[in-house]
Amino acid sequence: MPILSEYGSINLKLSREQAASLQSTGYVEVVPALDGRWKVTASSYVGSLVVDGVELLIRPKINPENLFLLLEPGLPPNAWRKEAFSYDSTSDLLPSVVAFFARTVETTLGRGILRAYESRQEPLVALRGRLDVSQQFKRAGVLTPVSCTFDDFSEDIVENRVTRAALRLALRVPRVDPGERQRLMRQLVALEGVSDSPVNAKMVDSIYFTRLNQHYEPMLGLARLILSNLTLTDAGGSTSASSFMVDMNDLFQRFLTERLRRTLRGKVDVVDEPIVHLDAGQQVTMRPDLEFRDSAGRARYVGDIKYKLAENARGRSNDYYQLLAYTTAIGLPEGMLIYCRRQGDSERRTVTVTNAGKRLVLRSIDLTGSPEQVNKEITALADEIRNGANRARQFY
Structure with a gap:
């Protein structure tokens, strides 16, 4: 192969x-x-x-361990060591991702299956909750069944539907270890009370996480990954092949956004892809990758994430033009380009724009080291962003 x-x-x-x-x-x-x-x-x-x-x-x-770190940044550093070793030995990413997902689901559901109140509308033999008057009138005097609207405390909620759909898809992947396949089956049985309704990866993005469902976040992140990137080819009723392709650009951006949001929580608000207007008439819109705001909601810093640096390790001119447009439109003195560092790349570089005075900072993250080293770099990056946001306060 x-x-x-x-x-x-x-x-x-x-x-x-x-x-x-x-x-x-x-x-x-x-x-x-x-x-x-x-x-x-x-x-x-x-x-x-x-x-x-x-x-x-x-x-x-990048380091195989760090690939799994990017796949789901919400898990502890040792959670993916087994799968990272397996991937390093076989080069086939998909079986390792499926095994990673199976263990994450087992750990998450082991804490208890999430339940929540959901509004339902059903015809019942007896009144439950509130009478759905409009539906009942459509029955032309027929008293039963009764059209009811009620809140049901159930496990058949979107978080569990997404998980079940990803489990069913993962079970169709070939070359998965039999032990991991059994693990997937056990978790599918645990969610037997959840309906097999159509789901897609975008449903994960619509979920609002609170302290009640926060422990589901890593699992749902992996479920989204599988639903978005796994393609199965069927022949004669059995799965003959599977493709699993992940965009490192998207993965790196999602990883950095989530890590910076967690590191800066309580200090700076991280907003991903806000709408920014370049012109006074608000006809030209842009979406920077990251905007950093103070507690009053004012933008204090802006960042753009680029996975691949230019060959000369200086950053592409178009990237600088883009960042300059962001800083100008938002009215900031400084912004940052964040890259994935490769061998020979500089860790930090600053460009001051002629006749504008804008400072465009190029900052890179090294993903070839250990996960612990990556965490240290992200902490240092967050500190630099916070300092830049504090400097911007002087211009207001």
């Missing part, structure tokens, strides 16, 4: 149809090479890709 690294290339013997199928996925670029072969170049997507009989494994350049 061909293995290549993120943004790496490999020459493969493919048919013209296979090359076209790979190219059509958008995950890799396929161009003709010498000797009748095809040059396949990976992008920011990593994982396992199965198309038209061709299977590729694409590995990220």
Whole structure:
């Protein structure tokens, strides 16, 4: 099975149809090479890709442990060590992610299945809750069943529906360890009181987390990952292949946003992708990745996250232009570009814009070290952002 690294290339013997199928996925670029072969170049997507009989494994350049750290930043540092070791040994990301998800679900549901009050409308033989007058009138004098509207304390809630849907999908993945498959089955049985209604990854984004359901957040983050990125191909009624591709750009942005939000909680409010107007007439809108606000809701700092740094390790000009537009539109003296650092990249760089005085800070995070080192870097990054936000107060 061909293995290549993120943004790496490999020459493969493919048919013209296979090359076209790979190219059509958008995950890799396929161009003709010498000797009748095809040059396949990976992008920011990593994982396992199965198309038209061709299977590729694409590995990220970061530490395997830190890949799982990015997959779900809400878990303790040692939660993914077993799966990270397995992935490092086999290069196949999907079975490791499924095993990671199975153990997370088992731990989460072991604390008790979440229940909540949900409003329901059902025809019943006896009145329960409130009479649904409009529905009852439609029955033209028929007294039973009675149209009722009531609050039901149930486990059939969106959090459990998403989890059940992800469990059912994960059970169809091939090459999963039998022990992990049994673990998935046990958790599916535990949620037998939950309906199999249609769900999608966007439903996770709509969930508001409180102290009552906060322990579900890591599990639902992984469920979202599976529902968003797992594609199964069926043949003859049985699963024949599965693709699981994760965009490192999206993963890095989600990870940093969540970690900074937790680290800065109570000090600075972190708002992701707010709408910002560039012009006075509010005709041109922009969405910076991060906006940092004080307790009164005023923007004090702005940041943009870029997973891949330019080849010269200085940042792309377009990224600086974009950040300059954000700082100008919001009225801030300073903003930050946050990159994933590679070997040879500078840790920090500051550009002062001519005739504007804006300070554009380039800051990078190293994901090649241990999870503990990554945590230290994020803490230092959060401190720098908070200091920048405090400096901005002088301009108001």
